[in-house]
Amino acid sequence: MDRQRVRTGTDETQAATPAALLETMMLIRAYELKLPEIGIKMVCTSVGQEASAAGVVHALAAEDLILTNHRSAGHLIARGADPGRMLAEVMGKSTGYCKGKSGTLHISVKDLGIVLTSTIVGGELSLAPGVALSQQQLERPGIVACFFGDGAATEGVFHESLNLAAKWNLPILYICENNQWQAYVHRRETMLTDHISTWAAKYGIESLTVDGNDVTAVHAAARVAADKVRTARKPFFLETYTFRMHGHMEADDLSYVDREELAAWAAKDPIQRQTERIVREGLLSAEDVAQMETRVRSTIESAVAFAGSSPYPELSELTTEIYA
Amino acid sequence: MPNVSVQEAISQALTEEMRRDPRVLIFGEGVATKRYDMVKEFGAQRVRNTPLAEGIIAGTAAGAAATGLRPVVDLLFSPFLCFAMEEIVNSAGKLRYISGGQFSFPMVAMALTGAGWGVGAQHNQNNEAWFVHSPGLKVVMPSTPADFKGLLKAAIRDENPVLFFTDIALAFESGEIPAGGEIVPLGKAAVRREGTDVTLISYAKTVHSCMKAAERLAEREISAQVIDLRTLKPLDEETILNAARKTGRIIVVHEASRMCGVGAEVASIVAEKAFASLKAPVKRLTGPDAPAPASFPLEQAFVPQPDAIVEAAVQLVEYGQTVAVRNLPDVAVAK
Structure with missing residues (x-):
């Protein structure tokens, strides 16, 4: 897959093509499914949520900044991160984006505008206003996209973040990936409402909920949302309503998940939906899709080879980069 | 100025x-x-x-x-x-x-x-x-x-x-304060008073208590050095060790509670790196492991006071000169 093409496909004036959205989702899925296959199970995947990552990130401009969380592979890949360097980071190798000091949980890639990834649920929400304040104060054009889940919305700092962003007119696109699961607890056990977007209105922030398993819908909504933040220079709240198809982490057997609910969401698989749409509309042939799958597989195999053959950090790295 | x-x-x-x-x-x-x-x-x-x-x-x-x-x-x-x-x-x-x-x-x-x-x-x-x-x-x-x-x-x-x-x-x-915009570098302690018999190491308000104690000790012909750490991290290990090697007697004074406080770190550094120079055990005078009270006399009792510092210094100077050392008070009480 041509990484550079994905990156430039995020031009704010131009929508990503349906095929680019599909290929991004395929690559995210292939990357995340590869992890347990090669024995990496202490990792939080976004299987089933790929449309949210692909649709939103492709709606951002190159100068925009992204804050994400422990379930970040989709956001990273959609932004054009190299799966090889991501996997190397997950494996604790020196060629990883954070030199192996992050591991899977908090991968940042400053060069791609993916900043300050925090695994503390709500951490991204606490940092986003400051990043947006820099954009505002230093008169930079980019907006700030902050990805979090329904679990983070129950943290106190969620409310502090929205309130401050609204009051200070900070250019933040909040993206709540409402995937129904907060670690091992279903969302319905933790709140009275189905949607987080309704909360945003109370802080004076315009909001929208979109089918998070429909990449076309997510992308269209995210383009509108990002444009609003960019032009109005104030926050917008986008909720992508979706479902976490795997466990809190890969080592989790999902024994606590309602089978019927899982099956209902499996029927709404975003990759399958987009593939069917593209073929139905004649944008790609079945053969084109098969070629895409082959390309993605090859990218992931290269990534595994790169990460596997990469060295671990020198032990002297233990106490470097603590202070600037 | x-x-x-x-x-x-x-x-x-x-x-x-x-x-x-x-x-x-x-x-x-x-x-x-x-x-x-x-x-x-x-x-x-x-x-x-x-x-x-x-x-x-x-x-x-x-x-x-x-x-x-x-x-x-x-x-x-x-x-x-x-x-x-x-x-x-x-x-x-x-x-x-x-x-x-x-x-x-x-x-x-x-x-x-x-x-x-x-x-x-x-x-x-x-x-x-x-x-x-x-x-x-x-x-x-x-x-x-x-x-x-x-x-x-x-x-x-x-x-x-x-x-x-x-x-x-x-x-x-x-x-x-100096009229210009003088920078005080982080990580450098200040020697507030030179002395040769005992070193009082402190920071914040208890530095002033140590200065008062040093004056009173001088009246008793005990020469106390006073060090103001100023920066707690990074800690100025060099100044601490120089003091230990110079006077051989160290008292660390702070208002924060004792256990795992800055005084514990200072004492450990001295024990690990200047043990041979010590003439007496390192002593800590700290606030108690208690929430800070509001009542004025209780709040004052919470803080190590000059008299307690004087008493501790005298005992360290006498250490080895007397048959046995009394247990020093852990918490300084206002007098």
Whole structure:
């Protein structure tokens, strides 16, 4: 897959093509499914949520900044991160984006505008206003996209973040990936409402909920949302309503998940939906899709080879980069 | 040299640094209300009031610091730092390392602490050691107006997150400060008084107690050296060890509680690296492991006082000259 093409496909004036959205989702899925296959199970995947990552990130401009969380592979890949360097980071190798000091949980890639990834649920929400304040104060054009889940919305700092962003007119696109699961607890056990977007209105922030398993819908909504933040220079709240198809982490057997609910969401698989749409509309042939799958597989195999053959950090790295 | 209060010294440092560097800004609860002259000079964008929510204040500072600004935040009283621990410890302190050095966090978080105003335990806790124990942070706690100014300027120019504690009892004290914009480097202790028999190591308000104790000791022909640590992290190990090798008798004095406090670290450094120089055990005089009381006499009893320091110093000097050493009091009580 041509990484550079994905990156430039995020031009704010131009929508990503349906095929680019599909290929991004395929690559995210292939990357995340590869992890347990090669024995990496202490990792939080976004299987089933790929449309949210692909649709939103492709709606951002190159100068925009992204804050994400422990379930970040989709956001990273959609932004054009190299799966090889991501996997190397997950494996604790020196060629990883954070030199192996992050591991899977908090991968940042400053060069791609993916900043300050925090695994503390709500951490991204606490940092986003400051990043947006820099954009505002230093008169930079980019907006700030902050990805979090329904679990983070129950943290106190969620409310502090929205309130401050609204009051200070900070250019933040909040993206709540409402995937129904907060670690091992279903969302319905933790709140009275189905949607987080309704909360945003109370802080004076315009909001929208979109089918998070429909990449076309997510992308269209995210383009509108990002444009609003960019032009109005104030926050917008986008909720992508979706479902976490795997466990809190890969080592989790999902024994606590309602089978019927899982099956209902499996029927709404975003990759399958987009593939069917593209073929139905004649944008790609079945053969084109098969070629895409082959390309993605090859990218992931290269990534595994790169990460596997990469060295671990020198032990002297233990106490470097603590202070600037 | 002009005589200025600690409050004025802090204001001067902030103003001078904001004039020098347009990336410096200050925000917090009541900052713009209390520093209206700074709002007038620098504008409402750089001097901001915030909601009364320490978590988002500190988080906003960390996010801004990592992306090009140099924020100073006022979090008022040190126990309120509990609401900001996530952002200071997990974000500002760790995200540089975690990211493989991709980000830095040039920010200062200010808080008041210590006995003196009778504000009680939820507005007063000497929790500076918590931050000393957390990676990626620096911790400053000055004792003189000149140091408040010079260390705050250094903290603002530092590329790392700095906790800047103001001892409540010193907030309105006055003293001479150099007329220029002298920087006091982080990580350098100050020898406040030279002496040869015993070294009193302290920081913040108890430095002044040590100075009084040293005067009284001089009357008894005991020569006490007084060291003001000023910066608790990085700790000035060299000055501590030089003192241990010079006098061989060390008393560490601070208001924070004893266990795992800064005094424990000083004592360990001396034991590990200057053991052969010691003529007596290292002694700590600290506040008790108790919440800070509001009642004036209890609050004063909480703080190590000069008389107790004198008594401890005399006993260390007599150590080995008497048959047995009495157990020294753990907690200094006002007399």
